[in-house]
Amino acid sequence: MDTNLFYLKQVRIVGFLAFGTGLYQAAFVFVPAMTVKLFGVEPSTASFMLLPVVFTMAISSPVSGRLIDKYGSRIIINIAFILMAIGLSLLFAVNLTKYIFYFAGVMLGMGLSVLAGSSLRYIMLNEVSAGERASAQGVLTIMISLGQIIASALIGAFTTGYQNGIKGYQIVFALLTFITVFLGISSLRLKSRKQEKESYSGK
Numbered sequence: 001m002d003t004n005l006f007y008l009k010q011v012r013i014v015g016f017l018a019f020g021t022g023l024y025q026a027a028f029v030f031v032p033a034m035t036v037k038l039f040g041v042e043p044s045t046a047s048f049m050l051l052p053v054v055f056t057m058a059i060s061s062p063v064s065g066r067l068i069d070k071y072g073s074r075i076i077i078n079i080a081f082i083l084m085a086i087g088l089s090l091l092f093a094v095n096l097t098k099y100i101f102y103f104a105g106v107m108l109g110m111g112l113s114v115l116a117g118s119s120l121r122y123i124m125l126n127e128v129s130a131g132e133r134a135s136a137q138g139v140l141t142i143m144i145s146l147g148q149i150i151a152s153a154l155i156g157a158f159t160t161g162y163q164n165g166i167k168g169y170q171i172v173f174a175l176l177t178f179i180t181v182f183l184g185i186s187s188l189r190l191k192s193r194k195q196e197k198e199s200y201s202g203k
Helices: 003-007 009-039 043-048 051-071 073-091 098-115 119-127 130-160 165-187 193-201
Strands: none
Touching (some): 009 119, 073 193, 130 165
């Protein structure tokens, strides 16, 4: 990994956001287990209850790509973090019903389709020269993987540390909501659409 890339402000911010994306991806692995405990359904049914997230991501990914081309990455990423915050906050609601769960899934699917899709790669490729693009993509992959590894360990510790498993999941999603707000504020420091165009034209 070319550590010199971290001297670029945009690369540092995107690396931070990629780390957060890894946290979200790891958290989704534990959602079916939470659904089993919360709604008393079979594990197979719990997995099918994530279909709204999958369908939303499939639909939103190409749409978000077009919106990024039109409006720039910053505004779309900002909106993605707002959607993620809404979805995550609903998952630790005291009276979580299936309807709220599905609505939260749609919010999370739209937000994650942006963050795990083309937006962060778009910024990386726009910030570095042609010869550094492979290294930049490597940085992105490593930061996402770090988020996944750390989140898996922490979430596993929280969920097994409570006799009432639901409380452990609620704490996890409350922490992720707080992290999402912090990441959303950080994303405001990304370049505007005008600055992105100037950066791209200068290469």
